[in-house]
Amino acid sequence: MYKEINEKKKVFENRIIIGYIMTGIAFVSYIPLGIAIGPAAFILIAIPFLGGGLYANHNHKKIKAMSNEFKQVYVKQELEKIFPDSQYYYDKGFSENEVVDSRLRSKCDRYASEDLIVGSFDDVHFRCSDVVQKDVRSTGKTTTVVTVFQGRFYLFDFPKRFRHNLLLLQPMQFRPFSGFTKVKMESMEFNSSLKVYARDEHEAFYILTPQLMERLIYMDQKYASKITFSFLDKKLYIAIDSRTDSFDIKAFKEVNSSILSEYREELNDIKAFIEVLQLNERLFI
Numbered sequence: 001m002y003k004e005i006n007e008k009k010k011v012f013e014n015r016i017i018i019g020y021i022m023t024g025i026a027f028v029s030y031i032p033l034g035i036a037i038g039p040a041a042f043i044l045i046a047i048p049f050l051g052g053g054l055y056a057n058h059n060h061k062k063i064k065a066m067s068n069e070f071k072q073v074y075v076k077q078e079l080e081k082i083f084p085d086s087q088y089y090y091d092k093g094f095s096e097n098e099v100v101d102s103r104l105r106s107k108c109d110r111y112a113s114e115d116l117i118v119g120s121f122d123d124v125h126f127r128c129s130d131v132v133q134k135d136v137r138s139t140g141k142t143t144t145v146v147t148v149f150q151g152r153f154y155l156f157d158f159p160k161r162f163r164h165n166l167l168l169l170q171p172m173q174f175r176p177f178s179g180f181t182k183v184k185m186e187s188m189e190f191n192s193s194l195k196v197y198a199r200d201e202h203e204a205f206y207i208l209t210p211q212l213m214e215r216l217i218y219m220d221q222k223y224a225s226k227i228t229f230s231f232l233d234k235k236l237y238i239a240i241d242s243r244t245d246s247f248d249i250k251a252f253k254e255v256n257s258s259i260l261s262e263y264r265e266e267l268n269d270i271k272a273f274i275e276v277l278q279l280n281e282r283l284f285i
Contacts, residue, residue: 005249006254006255009063009066009249009251012060012063012066012251015056015059016251018052019052019053019054020052022048022049022051023056024052026046026049027049060251064248067249067250068090068091071088071090071115072090075247075263076088078260078264079263083117083120083121083270087118087119088116088117088118089116089118090114090247092116093112093114093115093116093130094113094116094127094129094131094153094155096111099111099131099153099239101232102155103230103237104228105131105239106175108135108148109136110134110145111131111132112131113132113153114130115129115246116128117129117267119270121270121271124158124274124279124280125157126154126156127154127157128270129152129153130150130152130247131149131150131152131153132149132150133149134146134147135148149239150241150242150243151240151242151244152239152242152266153238153240154240154273156236156238156273157235158235159234160234162231162232162234164202164204164207165180165203165233166198166203166204166231167196167198167230167231168194168195168196169197170194170195170225170226170227170228171192171195173195175197177197180197180199181199181200181201182195182196184196185208185213187210187213189217190208190213190216193216193225194217194229207231215276216277218276219273219277223240226240226242227239227240227241236279238273247262247263
């Protein structure tokens with residue numbers, strides 16, 4: 001199985017390299033050709049420059065299509081072992097409004113979401129998917145597209161509302177939330193790990209018991225200070241800005257049995273959130 005996938009992927013990878021070479025040669029040839037023949041150089045260069053880029057992009061899409069075919073079989077297969085009554089949709093995800101409503105992310109110029117998983121564990125219902133947000137930034141002379149978030153986004157549903165709303169953000173993640181007040185907890189270690197925003201101080205101390213703060217610190221360390229939490233109404237949102245695509249077969253990376261281990265690790269993360277944070281405890285339900 002893996003040999004066949006890698007051989008097929010290699011064909012597309014070689015074509016991607018050819019496309020990049022075409023674009024590179026066109027780029028470095030522009031100045032000397034411009035000096036030699038003037039404005040006509042732009043026309044001569046534009047065809048291989050754009051053509052090479054389009055050719056490389058086309059073959060990236062071919063690898064993406066391979067990846068989707070693989071995921072439909074093997075992500076679903078691994079998912080059913082861990083969460084038997086779950087569903088997987090490689091081409092679906094969260095709407096942008098859902099992500100923005102979490103208060104963990106703001107609206108961006110470009111948005112995409114895929115690899116949606118829907119299921120439950122220990123009577124806690126969940127959904128999770130990949131989310132990518134990008135901003136288009138212009139200086140007046142140049143325009144660049146900047147990835148501001150790329151990672152996994154989780155939503156855990158509960159049968160009744162939290163008594164209080166709470167946001168836990170990273171220390172360098174400044175957000176002037178209307179109606180939320182920054183709260184310092186008694187744990188210096190926790191304050192250095194996560195910033196707390198609540199409606200008032202009592203709300204934060206009600207949810208953030210010493211035991212829960214220890215578990216949140218553990219999660220923050222596990223995900224290298226890339227994780228944020230939002231307790232709103234009947235929902236707990238978790239966002240991890242890992243800068244990776246979950247489950248995908250990637251160009252120029254060999255496909256072997258480790259990919260199934262990566263699938264299992266990603267899926268077991270969902271269980272870990274429920275078990276380590278004890279989301280089925282009375283505090284939450």
